[in-house]
Amino acid sequence: MNTSKERRKKLEIFENKRKSSLSYSKIFSSKVSGPLVVVVGALHGDEVDGFEAMIEINSLLEDGTLSLLCGTLVLVVGNPFAYLKGKRYLKHDMNRSFLKEQETQCLEVSRTKEISHFLQTLSEKFTTEKKFFVDLHSTSKGAELLVYRSDNEVLRTFLEKISTLPLHFTYKEGHIEGVLIDEAHKQGFQSFVVECGLSGKNSSVALAKAHLSQLLFLTGMITQKDLLLLYSPSKNNKEKSQQRRYETISPICVRKGFRFADENVQTETFYPKGTVYAFDNIVGELRAEEDLFIFMPSKNVRPDDKDAGFLCRRL
Ligand SMILES: [Zn+2]
Numbered sequence: 001m002n003t004s005k006e007r008r009k010k011l012e013i014f015e016n017k018r019k020s021s022l023s024y025s026k027i028f029s030s031k032v033s034g035p036l037v038v039v040v041g042a043l044h045g046d047e048v049d050g051f052e053a054m055i056e057i058n059s060l061l062e063d064g065t066l067s068l069l070c071g072t073l074v075l076v077v078g079n080p081f082a083y084l085k086g087k088r089y090l091k092h093d094m095n096r097s098f099l100k101e102q103e104t105q106c107l108e109v110s111r112t113k114e115i116s117h118f119l120q121t122l123s124e125k126f127t128t129e130k131k132f133f134v135d136l137h138s139t140s141k142g143a144e145l146l147v148y149r150s151d152n153e154v155l156r157t158f159l160e161k162i163s164t165l166p167l168h169f170t171y172k173e174g175h176i177e178g179v180l181i182d183e184a185h186k187q188g189f190q191s192f193v194v195e196c197g198l199s200g201k202n203s204s205v206a207l208a209k210a211h212l213s214q215l216l217f218l219t220g221m222i223t224q225k226d227l228l229l230l231y232s233p234s235k236n237n238k239e240k241s242q243q244r245r246y247e248t249i250s251p252i253c254v255r256k257g258f259r260f261a262d263e264n265v266q267t268e269t270f271y272p273k274g275t276v277y278a279f280d281n282i283v284g285e286l287r288a289e290e291d292l293f294i295f296m297p298s299k300n301v302r303p304d305d306k307d308a309g310f311l312c313r314r315l
Contacts, residue, residue: 002048002086004084004085004086007083007084007086008084010051010055011024011077011080011083011084013055013058013059014026014058014075014077014080020074020118021118021121022076022114022115022118023080023114024076024077024080025074025075025076025077025118026058026074026075027072027073027074028061028068028072028073028074028075029068029071029072029073030067030069030070030071030072030221032069032070032071033070033128034068034069034070034071034072034128034130034219034221035070035071035072035128035130035131035132035219035220035221036071036072036074036122036126036128036130036131036132037072037073037074037132037133037134037215037216037219037221038074038076038119038122038131038133038134038184038189039054039073039074039075039076039134039136039212040076040077040115040133040134040135040136040180041053041054041075041076041077041078041136041208042077042078042079042080042082042083043078043079043094043095043135043180044078044079044082044088044089044093044094044095044137044138045079045080045081045082045083045084045085045086045087045088045089045090046082046083046086046087046088046138046199047088047136047137047138047196047199048083048138048199048200049136049138049196049197049199049200049201049204049205049207049208050135050137050138050194050196050208051077051083051136052205052208053205053208053209053212054077054136056205056209056230057073057075057209057212057230058075060229060230061073065229066222066226066229066230067222067226068216068221068222069220069221069222070220070221071130071219071220071221072126073216073221074122076118078094078115078135078180079094079108079111080111081107081108081111082094082108088298089108090106090107090108091106091108092104092106092108092109093306094108094112094180095135095137095178095179095180095297096176096177096178096179096307097109097112097178098112098116098178098179098180098182098183099177099178112180115183116183116187119133119183119184119187119189120187122187123187123188123189130219131188131189131190132189132191132215132219133181133184133185133189133190133191134191134192134193134194134211134212134215135180135184135191135192135193135194136193136194136196136208136211136212137193137196138196138197138198138199138200138204139195139196139197139198139199140198140199140296140298143167143195143266143267143268144165144167144194144195144196144197144204144207145165145167145168145169145195145267146159146163146165146167146168146169146192146193146194146195147168147169147170147171147181147192147193147194147195148168148170148171148181148191148192148193149170149171149172149173149181149182150170150171150172150247150248151172151173152185152190154190155191155192156168156170158190158218159192160243161214161218162211162214162215163194163211163214165194166241166242166243166244167243167244167268168243168244168245168246169246169248169295169310169312170245170246170247170248170315171247171248171310172247172248175248175250175251175310176248176251176307176310177251177306178306181193194207194208194211196208196211206232209230209231210230210231212230213226213227213229213230213231214227214231244268244314246293246295246312246313246314246315247312247313247315248295248310248311248312249290249310249311249313250310250311251306251307251309251310251311252278252286252294252307252308252309252310252311253307253308254306254307254308255280255281255282255283256280256281256282257279257280257281257282258278258279258280258308259278259279259280260277260278260294260308261276261277261278261279262277265277265294265296266294266296267294267295267296267309268293268294268295269293269294270291270292270293271288271291271292271293271294272288272291273288273290273291273292274287274288275287275288276288277292277311278308288311290313291313292311292313293311293313293314294309294310294311294312295309295310296309296310297309
């Protein structure tokens with residue numbers, strides 16, 4: 001993990017707004033119109049890999065090593081305040097805070113409103129049919145995966161072209177309240193999350209870059225030569241294992257006294273129908289109503305978290 005001085009320096013790269021109305025973001029446009037791609041990194045401040053990938057792409061575009069054939073690329077630092085402190089979030093998990101009725105006044109809630117407004121403005125300004133939104137996260141237990149809505153077959157087919165990740169976590173509408181990719185979806189973007197692997201690892205940054213460069217290449221925004229600047233197929237093209245796709249059954253509510261039955265629970269832990277997967281003070285034993293798998297966004301459940309993870313079925 002970077003020191004706070006290093007983090008401040010890296011954040012400064014995005015402080016100087018470039019043609020963008022949103023703080024901590026930059027816009028790069030080709031003279032030729034084309035697709036719109038919005039990339040967010042560090043929406044969880046301690047998940048730095050996507051942000052590191054953005055820094056590299058930014059410097060290649062700034063010094064002219066990389067150029068866009070067409071279209072517009074927007075780079076956004078999701079939660080600069082938590083990033084500075086090296087924390088997931090300060091008071092509010094920003095990836096659960098994109099809600100219509102948010103009364104609370106704080107830096108993070110204000111930023112969700114600014115980002116929503118910014119996406120709306122972009123969506124109205126760019127009339128292209130090809131609008132993509134990528135939110136780059138890291139994992140706390142190492143499961144690299146893609147996240148998107150379960151009802152979006154068009155996106156699924158596209159993601160299979162840009163990604164070799166075998167693990168797909170898909171969610172039903174309303175199951176992850178206030179999540180940024182859902183907000184982007186409502187604003188007309190094809191939106192998805194890449195969970196890039198353990199935070200701070202070179203392989204996670206490489207995975208973020210691989211997804212971004214493949215996306216830019218397949219939308220015709222960069223040449224094959226430029227694709228290879230960012231992407232080394234030998235490193236990233238691990239043997240393609242069989243795809244495992246899951247769909248949410250429901251979120252796991254964090255009620256008083258909540259704890260998982262198995263302290264080593266992790267994403268894809270299986271519970272057969274009838275077995276106890278967690279406890280809390282209200283219901284007592286929480287039992288699987290069908291064969292299910294647990295998916296977890298973070299290792300440590302905090303009492304103020306909106307959910308402790310998700311119950312999923314395999315598709
Ligand atoms: Zn995250």
